[in-house]
Amino acid sequence: MWMYVLVGILALAAGVALGFFIARKYMMDYLKKNPPINEQMLKVMMMQMGQKPSQKKINQMMSAMNKQQGK
Known part of the structure; x- marks a missing residue:
């Protein structure tokens, strides 16, 4: 047993x-x-969409993505 x-x-x-x-x-x-997406990849994506990425805009998008993921 x-x-x-x-x-x-x-x-x-x-x-x-x-x-x-x-x-x-x-x-x-x-x-x-x-x-995972980093700042360099985000910058390349924005340039491909025809936007001129400023560091402020990249920081805003990174913080929004991190907030959405719950970090």
């Missing part, structure tokens, strides 16, 4: 550890393919 409980606890611990490492690997690959 206690053997079943021990096997269940070990299987649960192994599943949690394996799930953590798989999720970590997935997120690292995702962030490598889709990096």
